[in-house]
Amino acid sequence: MFSLLLQTKHKSWIYFSLLGICFITSPVLAKPNSLKEVTDANWEEILTGEWMIEFYAPWCPACQQLQPAWKEFADWGEDMGVNIAKVDVTEQPGLSGRFIITSLPTIYQ
Known part of the structure; x- marks a missing residue:
């Protein structure tokens, strides 16, 4: 036809x-963007509920390789009852200190 x-x-x-x-x-x-961005302004949101948070830097080769898989994983977070987030340590150095990030990427559960 x-x-x-x-x-x-x-x-x-x-x-x-x-x-x-x-x-x-x-x-x-x-599909809406389900990957949340944690900053100094909103970090207290992670104190409630289940979270998996990736700490990364844009210049880090290992972090760059992880990004596509992390974004795809975030799409499944709601189905699993887990909030999936990321923190750019170059933009949020206070959070990297608060969580004692010593290597990149680091994933907190």
């Missing part, structure tokens, strides 16, 4: 209509 529609004289209108439908529905299908 799709190939028949493209053979009509209104080919471009149908094409752009289909593209519009894809763009309109895409955000609805997208």
